[in-house]
Structure formats: C-alpha cells, structure tokens
Amino acid sequence: MNLKFAVFLLTLSVVLGQNNWSVKYYRTQICALKGSTVEIQCTYTTRSHNYYEKIWYTQLNVQKPVDLTTDGDYTNRVSNSCISKTCTLTLTNLKESDSAVYKFSLMRNAVFPRYSNERGVTLSVTDLKVIRQADRIYSSHANMNCLSSCPLSVDISYIWYRNGEKISNRQSSYSAYSNLEDSVSCALRGYEDFPSPPVCFEGQSCNRVTYNNRSICAFKGSSVDISCTYNSYEENVESKFWFSHKHSQEPVDLSEDSQYAGRFQVFETEEGRSTLRISDLRETDSTEYRFKFKTRHFEWRSSLPGTTLTVTDLDISVRVFPYLNLQCVTTCHQLDGSSYVWFKNGQKVDGENSYFYSYTYDYKNSYSCAVKGFENSPSLSVCFNGQSCNIVNYNHRRICALKGSSVDISCTYNSYEAQIESRFWFTAEHSHQWQNPSEPEDLHRNAQFSGRVQVRELLGRSTLTISDLRETDSAEYRFKFKTRGFEWRSSLPGTTLTVTALQVHVTRILTRRQFYTVAELNCHSICIPTGQVSYVWFKNGEKIIFETSSSYTHHFNPEDNIACAMRGYEDYHSPLVHAPQTSSVSASPSGDIVEGSSVKLTCQSDANPAANYIWYKDNQILLQGPEGFFHFTSISSEDKGIYHCKAENQFGQINSSDLFIDVQYAPKNLTVSVSPSNEVMEGSTVTLTCSSDSNPAANYTWYKENEVPPKASGQIFTITNIRPEHSGNYYCKAQNRRGHRNSKSNLTVMARSVKSAVAGSITVIFLAVIFLCAFLLIRKKRSLKQISEPRERPDNIAQLNVGSEYENSSAAVQREPAAQEDELFYSIVRFSKNQEDPLYSNISLAQPSKHWREEEEDEEGVDYTNVAVKSASATPRLRCQEAAEDPSAVYGTVKKKEHLNKV
CATH class of the missing domain: 2.60.40.10 (Immunoglobulins)
Incomplete structure (x- = not known):
C-alpha cells in the first residue's frame, strides 16, 4: 500500500522573481512520517524561449546542483512531473535523511543554475516513538502512547507489537501489565515496515532487538554490513544467529545455508551489538535479514521487520548536458564520494575522476564511465549526437546458462565511417590478451567451438549463439570491428558467460x-x-x-x-x-615419519553434500569439523597410534579403515645397569646391561675408557673370570638410523684379591670371638668377687693391664689390682706374627669398615687395633674357657680406655 501521508503546516504561496523569472511554492513547510509519500509542487513563469532543463535539488548541494532524479540516494524513490508550467516532485519511502530544503530551478548547463533563490520547501521526516505514562489507578500497569512530531489524523489505525509479536490493538495507546521483561513497539497500519524502536515497560534491560537500518542498497560483488543492537532480560544468552526471511517458516542460521558458504561473517564490536557481514554479494542475496537470540526461558521470534538488502548490478549511466558536459549517474547512495573512471571510444581517459566530465566537441567519439573499483561494470557508451559515433554496447555484461543449453550473446555497434571491413566475436584466456600485437582469433576458427557457434547480423546488431554449452565455455566474449581508418580495440569489458x-x-x-x-x-x-x-x-x-x-x-x-x-x-x-560411500585415510609424507616433522592426515570421502569429519586416535575423538584433514606441525613419539576418521552428512555416515602411525626417533632415555651391584670379586662374573627408548630398535656397542676398539656389541656385556686388569670405566653407545647416544654415567669395576677378601672375613670372625670371650671373662670375675666380698666396695678404680710376651709360644697374664665392681673394661689385643701359614699371617684391619665403625660407636668407644692371627686353621674356633687355660691361646694386655676414667 502506497499511502500519501503528509502534514502541510504552511500553505501560503511564495512568489519570487528575477529578470522576468518567477516561481511559486504552494507550501513551504511539510512534515511527513518515515516511510510515507510526499508531493512538493510549484509553478514557474518565464518569458524566454530558450531551452532550459527543469530540475529539483536540495540545499545540501546548492553549490553544485544535482537533479534529484539522478541522485543515487533517491533512486527509484523520486519523480518529476511537469505539465504546462506546473512541476510536482514526488518522494516515496521517505527516510529521515530526506529532511532538507527542496528547491526548483531552470538550468542551461550542469554547473550553474539559470534561476535559483534562497527559499524553498522545508521537508521534515520523523519517526514514530513510544512514550510510557504511569497508570494512576493501577501501579502495576503502564500506558504506552504511539506519538510523532507530526500531528496525525484521528482516523489512522495503529499496530502494536509486544516482544516483537503483533498484538490485537488498533488504538494510539496501549495499556498493559508492566512486565520488566517485555518491550513494546508501534507502527501505522499500511506502514508496518517502519515501526518505532522498541522500548521497555520499565528500565532498559528488557528483551528487544533494534536494527540500525531498515533498508540497504548494495552492488553486486561488493560487501555489506547489517547491524543490530539487542538485549536480554536474562544475563545468559544461550544462542544467537542471523537468518534470512527466505526461511521465515523455520529460521535457519546462515552458517548452515550453503548459499552463504565462505561469504559471511558475524562479529560483535561491542556488547549487545551484532554485525552480519556478507561479501561477494549476489543478486540472490536480496532479501530481508533478521536477528534471533534465545535464553533459558525466552526466545525472540519477532514479526517486526529486519533489514531489507537490495543487491543490484552497478546501474550506471552517462547523462549528456548542453555545452559538452557529461554526468555519471549511479543507483545506490553508498557510492557517494567515490572516484570515477571515464572511457573515450572504449579507452580509459587518464586524469579524470569526477562524476562530471567536460569533453571536446567531436561527433566521432563515444563515452562511458565506471565507479573506481568497479571497472568491470561500466555504463553503456553514449554518443554526443545520436548514435553515429564509433560505439559498441553489449546487451548483457554477465550471462549465466545451464550446461547443455544454448545461449545468445548480443551487442549493438556502429561506425562513424560507413564501410566496415571486418567484424567477429572472440574470447581469450585473459581479458588483456587480445590487445597484444597478435590478432584475436575468430570463434569460427577455434576448434573448441567447432559446429557449436553461429553469428547473426541485423541492422547494427550482432548475435553470437553457442549451443551444447560446456563448463569450459565459461569466459568473457567480445566483439571487434575494423574500418579503413579506425579499429575498435576497447579496454571496456565484454559479456562474461558462466556455464554451470x-x-x-x-x-x-x-x-x-x-x-x-x-x-x-x-x-x-x-x-x-x-x-x-x-x-x-x-x-x-x-x-x-x-x-x-x-x-x-x-x-x-x-x-x-x-x-x-x-x-x-x-x-x-x-x-x-x-551419503558418504567411501572413506580412506592417507598420511603425507607417505614414507617413514620422523619425530619433529610435519605430518598431515587426509580423510577423503565421496559424499554429496560434502561430509563433516570426526577424527579418532585409538578410538578416542580428537577433532571434528568440515575439514577433512588433521595436521601435526611437529609430531612426537606420543602421537604414535592407530587413526581413523568418520565421514558423515545428512544422509548417512561411514568409517574409514585404520591407519597406523609409527613415529621414528633416535635413542633417548639411555640407562646402564650392573649385576651384581656390590663389589666384584676376582674370578667372578659381572653383567652390564644397556637399554634405551628408540624407534627403530637400537644397536648397542660397549667401550672401555681410553681404549679405541670396542669391547663388545649387543645390549648385554658379560665379563667372566674377572681380574684386576678388568678394572676401569665402561660405557655403551646406542645407535639406529635416526641417530645415536652414549651413556652419560660411566661404570667403575674394581677387581679385589680373593686372599684379601678371605683374610678380611677371618679377621672379622676373630674379632667377634675375642670380644665375646673378653666380655664373658669380665662378667665371670665380677660374679666371683661379689660372692667372696659381697659387702666390699672399693674406694678407687682399679686398672687391669694385660701384657703379652712372645717367647717359645708361651704367654703370661698379669693382673692389676682388683677393679671396681661395676667397672667396664676394654682391651687392646695383639696376635703373634710368627705364623707359618702365609695365608693368615700379617693380617691387619687398618681402617674398619663402616659396618664395624657403627658397632664401635654402639660399644661406647671400644678401641680395636693391631689384630694379628696366629692360628693355622682356615676357620679357627675359640672357646672362652680355653682362652685362659690353653697354652696356645691368644694373650693380651687389657688396658682401660683413658677417656672412660671416672676417678
């Protein structure tokens, strides 16, 4: 419904004159609602019979008046009708940006107006607003009024929306329970595409969505941003997405729409603001776009309009003005302030970037223009006077045709010279190739099109027909003609054919x-x-x-x-x-995989629609998504395992076969062990073992420090019948085809004499027996003394001196005065050195082992020194009783340790 809705605030006529020229505006102030239609009317008088152009323009561009019918911001929304000397400017689908002062002028060129004045008609475009008023009777209710700065007629019907959903109310006010979660909006019936911004019943935290632009015009191939602000009463928004009105029955996230695959992006520059960006725009993208969000308890399912996007070809044209001036006219205001490119006879004119172009008077030349950056979408070429100049215009810049069908590609052409010597259609792999010195090839001579092309000529119109189209026919097609003095060699594009x-x-x-x-x-x-x-x-x-x-x-x-x-x-x-029918996994590179290298696993599937993939390692999910590959930037030994993928689409799924990934690496974690781990005796056997983590398995070689030739190979190195010359530091070397490593720590093997070992053992036994006998003798003496002198207690401490004399294998024991009853005595024991058995003679324990040192500490400082063995037996046996009576017993002098004296 295209309703005319405007309020005329001032109806006085204004008459202005200058040099016998005059214009009268019937109304100088008009207020209109956004989305409505308005008419601005005037009459003019003139006594001149010269040719003048009648235009409307705005005060915004008074320095360089532009006819509103050629202004891109008013494309398809403005018309100028002049009957006799009454002219009417009609503006439809008003925007708030249309608010301006509108003027009428008679012009004789495109730069300076022939007649102008400082006054005009002031147009104010306003939007609807919802104003809340508290209910005086019910505090829980709110009265919402739909208002405008323009006075509205009483017979207008309204439409109300609550949380974006239409409700049954046609009045200018709406009273309802005041819910903090809800928002409300209004519109005029017939103008539902221009509702008021939604407002909350209370505060600013209600559920609502507001779009920044109700309509956007954009060019094919460009990009566009569609934005909205949104708010949820609940803090947590579970999901949000943009969708197209094409799927209004059941909104579909654009990320799931194959039409937008790879061409859209959604991002939030600030909290509560979402922007949808669509690139490489197509005419099929023209539709209404809406935003939806969902919380745990609420879902925005609005019947309010979103943002309507219109995608068109770059509809550009050249307008010829008197006095050799041209103007480049565009359709969408998004290109305001852009630079322009001009062409003369199809060749680019350097240094011209304005939408105005002044040219030299020449009947032979044709002119065309384009917006910089969109040179592939130029305007049609025009002649200064009729169509007698050199010119070629293609009927279509782009044609899309189905495989197997036929297509007609046409152009109109003309030559300033009467006689055309040659003309033909051609194509090339690159658009500039035909400008090379070599002549382009007539399609009739191209084997690819043999039997499939036909050219028809009719009164300056040439039509190329290609039948049985193939996808390889997709290319740009151009027309060329040549006369005796001129050759059309245009840098302008021809017709691009896409076969699909x-x-x-x-x-x-x-x-x-x-x-x-x-x-x-x-x-x-x-x-x-x-x-x-x-x-x-x-x-x-x-x-x-x-x-x-x-x-x-x-x-x-x-x-x-x-x-x-x-x-x-x-x-x-x-x-x-x-559904997916085949799935196999492959690895790249396909040979051996070395730790640290880059490896890519690829899952190939025959599926339509394209499959999504799920990757598994040892039956555990690793990754899922539309990409059919899994990439290791630096593979490690931990990545070794069995991999497979699952391909699935809407119709089914299939698992691939397993692929084992074996990661090779040089030896690491090298360890060396020895058995037995204690001191190695002369004549015994020792086993050295070397192990490492490596893939493939490592080979081992054994070396002795400071010796060049290896001692052995293999993981185990055994030394039998060990001798003193085997003592030294040993190490192993582990090596595979990926590298090698030596053991970090060396092994020291010390071969100890068997005799020394046996002697040491006997010494330990003797000492133990002697100490035990001394202890028993002392206790026996004390017991006898206590029996004979039970009440006697010496006043001082006695010392027992034990001396030994070595003569004719006899010994004497001398006792010192009796010791105190509870006194503990220690002794120094010396053994005879005159022994015939070489094995047990001259045996001494110069430095007791740690074990014996610990026992010394337990015995409170007993001093054991200078021990000699006299017995010829390999394992002598001593009895405590025999120690005092046997003539061959060991005698010694027992002396109290000085640091234990108490008196």
Missing part, C-alpha cells in the same frame, strides 16, 4: 533415524531461469514421474542417491546427492 550445472541442496532435515532420513531437497542453480521451468527428479537412476517442481521431500535410505534436471535437459542432470 544444476545442484541439489538440502533445504532442511525433517526426520533423522538410524536407517532412513526425511529431507526436503531443492534443485538449485546460480543461474535463475526466466519463465515457467519444469524439473525432473531421479532416485537411484529412476525418474520420479509425479515431481515437477524445484523442491522434493521424501524418505531416503543411506544407500539412495538423488539427482535433478530441467525438463528437456535430462541428460544434464545435477551431481548425485548421497
């Missing part, structure tokens, strides 16, 4: 079970056919007779495959849609 096959897209999954899936499919192509098109569907190679639309819903088993085609082109059906 149909594709089956999964629109949505309705049901998914283990053995079947119910899905809605769509037969899609980036080429949108015109007119009524009938489709053919195939399931497992069989034609489905009853399906002729572009959509198909059915039960699909994992083994099924689906395809579609256009009726009449059944031989050029789409690729088959099916």
Whole structure:
C-alpha cells in the first residue's frame, strides 16, 4: 500500500522573481512520517524561449546542483512531473535523511543554475516513538502512547507489537501489565515496515532487538554490513544467529545455508551489538535479514521487520548536458564520494575522476564511465549526437546458462565511417590478451567451438549463439570491428558467460533415524531461469514421474542417491546427492615419519553434500569439523597410534579403515645397569646391561675408557673370570638410523684379591670371638668377687693391664689390682706374627669398615687395633674357657680406655 501521508503546516504561496523569472511554492513547510509519500509542487513563469532543463535539488548541494532524479540516494524513490508550467516532485519511502530544503530551478548547463533563490520547501521526516505514562489507578500497569512530531489524523489505525509479536490493538495507546521483561513497539497500519524502536515497560534491560537500518542498497560483488543492537532480560544468552526471511517458516542460521558458504561473517564490536557481514554479494542475496537470540526461558521470534538488502548490478549511466558536459549517474547512495573512471571510444581517459566530465566537441567519439573499483561494470557508451559515433554496447555484461543449453550473446555497434571491413566475436584466456600485437582469433576458427557457434547480423546488431554449452565455455566474449581508418580495440569489458550445472541442496532435515532420513531437497542453480521451468527428479537412476517442481521431500535410505534436471535437459542432470560411500585415510609424507616433522592426515570421502569429519586416535575423538584433514606441525613419539576418521552428512555416515602411525626417533632415555651391584670379586662374573627408548630398535656397542676398539656389541656385556686388569670405566653407545647416544654415567669395576677378601672375613670372625670371650671373662670375675666380698666396695678404680710376651709360644697374664665392681673394661689385643701359614699371617684391619665403625660407636668407644692371627686353621674356633687355660691361646694386655676414667 502506497499511502500519501503528509502534514502541510504552511500553505501560503511564495512568489519570487528575477529578470522576468518567477516561481511559486504552494507550501513551504511539510512534515511527513518515515516511510510515507510526499508531493512538493510549484509553478514557474518565464518569458524566454530558450531551452532550459527543469530540475529539483536540495540545499545540501546548492553549490553544485544535482537533479534529484539522478541522485543515487533517491533512486527509484523520486519523480518529476511537469505539465504546462506546473512541476510536482514526488518522494516515496521517505527516510529521515530526506529532511532538507527542496528547491526548483531552470538550468542551461550542469554547473550553474539559470534561476535559483534562497527559499524553498522545508521537508521534515520523523519517526514514530513510544512514550510510557504511569497508570494512576493501577501501579502495576503502564500506558504506552504511539506519538510523532507530526500531528496525525484521528482516523489512522495503529499496530502494536509486544516482544516483537503483533498484538490485537488498533488504538494510539496501549495499556498493559508492566512486565520488566517485555518491550513494546508501534507502527501505522499500511506502514508496518517502519515501526518505532522498541522500548521497555520499565528500565532498559528488557528483551528487544533494534536494527540500525531498515533498508540497504548494495552492488553486486561488493560487501555489506547489517547491524543490530539487542538485549536480554536474562544475563545468559544461550544462542544467537542471523537468518534470512527466505526461511521465515523455520529460521535457519546462515552458517548452515550453503548459499552463504565462505561469504559471511558475524562479529560483535561491542556488547549487545551484532554485525552480519556478507561479501561477494549476489543478486540472490536480496532479501530481508533478521536477528534471533534465545535464553533459558525466552526466545525472540519477532514479526517486526529486519533489514531489507537490495543487491543490484552497478546501474550506471552517462547523462549528456548542453555545452559538452557529461554526468555519471549511479543507483545506490553508498557510492557517494567515490572516484570515477571515464572511457573515450572504449579507452580509459587518464586524469579524470569526477562524476562530471567536460569533453571536446567531436561527433566521432563515444563515452562511458565506471565507479573506481568497479571497472568491470561500466555504463553503456553514449554518443554526443545520436548514435553515429564509433560505439559498441553489449546487451548483457554477465550471462549465466545451464550446461547443455544454448545461449545468445548480443551487442549493438556502429561506425562513424560507413564501410566496415571486418567484424567477429572472440574470447581469450585473459581479458588483456587480445590487445597484444597478435590478432584475436575468430570463434569460427577455434576448434573448441567447432559446429557449436553461429553469428547473426541485423541492422547494427550482432548475435553470437553457442549451443551444447560446456563448463569450459565459461569466459568473457567480445566483439571487434575494423574500418579503413579506425579499429575498435576497447579496454571496456565484454559479456562474461558462466556455464554451470544444476545442484541439489538440502533445504532442511525433517526426520533423522538410524536407517532412513526425511529431507526436503531443492534443485538449485546460480543461474535463475526466466519463465515457467519444469524439473525432473531421479532416485537411484529412476525418474520420479509425479515431481515437477524445484523442491522434493521424501524418505531416503543411506544407500539412495538423488539427482535433478530441467525438463528437456535430462541428460544434464545435477551431481548425485548421497551419503558418504567411501572413506580412506592417507598420511603425507607417505614414507617413514620422523619425530619433529610435519605430518598431515587426509580423510577423503565421496559424499554429496560434502561430509563433516570426526577424527579418532585409538578410538578416542580428537577433532571434528568440515575439514577433512588433521595436521601435526611437529609430531612426537606420543602421537604414535592407530587413526581413523568418520565421514558423515545428512544422509548417512561411514568409517574409514585404520591407519597406523609409527613415529621414528633416535635413542633417548639411555640407562646402564650392573649385576651384581656390590663389589666384584676376582674370578667372578659381572653383567652390564644397556637399554634405551628408540624407534627403530637400537644397536648397542660397549667401550672401555681410553681404549679405541670396542669391547663388545649387543645390549648385554658379560665379563667372566674377572681380574684386576678388568678394572676401569665402561660405557655403551646406542645407535639406529635416526641417530645415536652414549651413556652419560660411566661404570667403575674394581677387581679385589680373593686372599684379601678371605683374610678380611677371618679377621672379622676373630674379632667377634675375642670380644665375646673378653666380655664373658669380665662378667665371670665380677660374679666371683661379689660372692667372696659381697659387702666390699672399693674406694678407687682399679686398672687391669694385660701384657703379652712372645717367647717359645708361651704367654703370661698379669693382673692389676682388683677393679671396681661395676667397672667396664676394654682391651687392646695383639696376635703373634710368627705364623707359618702365609695365608693368615700379617693380617691387619687398618681402617674398619663402616659396618664395624657403627658397632664401635654402639660399644661406647671400644678401641680395636693391631689384630694379628696366629692360628693355622682356615676357620679357627675359640672357646672362652680355653682362652685362659690353653697354652696356645691368644694373650693380651687389657688396658682401660683413658677417656672412660671416672676417678
């Protein structure tokens, strides 16, 4: 509904004159609502019969007046109608940015107005607002009023929204229970696309979404940002996403829409503000975009409009003004302030970047312009006077056609000279190749197009027809003509042809079970056919007779495959849609894998739609996503294991075979052990063992320090019948084809004499026996003394001196005065050195072992020194009683240790 809704605040006419010129505005102030339509009218008088152009412009560009009908910001929203000398400017779909002073002028060139004045018509464009008023009766209620700075008619009907959902109320006010969670908005009926911003019943923390722009115009191939601010009454937002109004029945996240794959990005520059960026825009992207969020207890499902995006070709044109001036006109205001490129006879003109271009009077030349950065979308070329100049204009800059079909590529051309010597169509791998000195090749002579091209000529119009299209025919096609004095060698682009096959897209999954899936499919192509098109569907190679639309819903088993085609082109059906059928994992590089290297695992799957992949190591999930590879930047030994992947799409899944990853590395963690681990006796056997962590298994070599040739090879090194010359430091070397390593610590082997060992053992036994006998004798004496003198207690401490004399194998024991009853005595024992047995003679313990030293400490400082063995027996036996009576017994002098004296 295109309602005219405006309030005319001042209806006085204004008459202004200058040099017999005059203009009268019927209304000088107009207030209108955003989205409505307004008419601004005037009449003019003039006595001149010269040609003047009648234009409307705004005070914003009064220094360089621009006809509003050519202003990109007003494209498709403005018209200028002049009947007799009354002119009416009509503006539709008003924006707040349209607020300005509008003026009428007669112009004789594009730069200076012939007639202008300081006054005009002031237009104010305003938006609706919701104002809250507290209910005086019920404190829990709120009255919400829909207001505008423009006075509104009493018979206007309203529409109210609560949390974005339409409610049944047509009044200018709305009274309801004041809920802190809810937001409210209003609109005029017939102008639902221009509602007021939503406001909260209380505070600012209610649920709401506000879009920054209601409509955006953008050019094909460019990028666009669509933004909104949002708020949730609950702190935690579980999910949020943008969706297209194409899927309004069930919103689908754009990340799941294959049409936008790789072309969109969502980011939040600040909290509560979401921006959708779509790049490489296509005309099929033209639709309404909305934002949705969900919390634990609330879901924003708004019927309020979002942002409408319009994507068009760069609709640019050249307008010819009197006095040799050209103007480049665009369709969308997004290009305001851009630089422009001008072409003369198809060749770029250097130094020109303004949307105005002044040219030299020349009937032979044609002119074209383009926005800088969009040179592939120039305007049509124009002649200064009619169409008699040198000119070529293509009917279409881009054409998309289905594989197997036919296409017509046309252009109109003209030469300033009457006679054209040659003309033909051509294509090249690169757009600039034909400008090389070598002549471009006529398509009739190109073997690739043999029997498939035809050219028709009719009154300055040439049409190239290509049949049985192939995807390799996708290219840019140009036309060339040549006269006696001129050759069209344009740097302007020709017509770009894109040949594509149909594709089956999964629109949505309705049901998914283990053995079947119910899905809605769509037969899609980036080429949108015109007119009524009938489709053919195939399931497992069989034609489905009853399906002729572009959509198909059915039960699909994992083994099924689906395809579609256009009726009449059944031989050029789409690729088959099916569940993953094959999956194998491969590793790169394919040879040995060395620790620290980069390794890439690839999972290849034959699936349509493309599969998602899940990676496993030893049946544990590692990674999942759309990428069919797993990358080790620096693989380690811990990555060794069995890998496999699972490929799955909407119709099924399949597991790959297992791939064992073996990581090779040089020996590490080298250890050496010895058995036995205590001192090694002469004549015994010792075993040295070397081990390491390595892949492949290491070879071992044994070395002795300061000796060049290796001592042995193998993991175990055994030395039998060890001798003193075997003493030294030993180490091992572990080596495989990835490297080698030596043991860090050396092993010291000391071969000790057997005789010394035996002698040492006997010495220990003798000492133990002697000490035991001395202890028993002392206790016996004390017992006898206590019996004979039970009450006697010596006043001083007696000392016992034990001396030994060595003569004719006899000894005498001399006793000192009796010792105190509880006194403890220690002795120094010396053994005869006149022994005939060489094995047990001259044996002494110069430095007691640690074990014996510890016993000395336990015995409170007993001093053991100078021990000599007289017995010829290998294992002598001593009895305590015999120690005092046997003539061959060991005698000694027992002396009290000085530091134990107490008196």
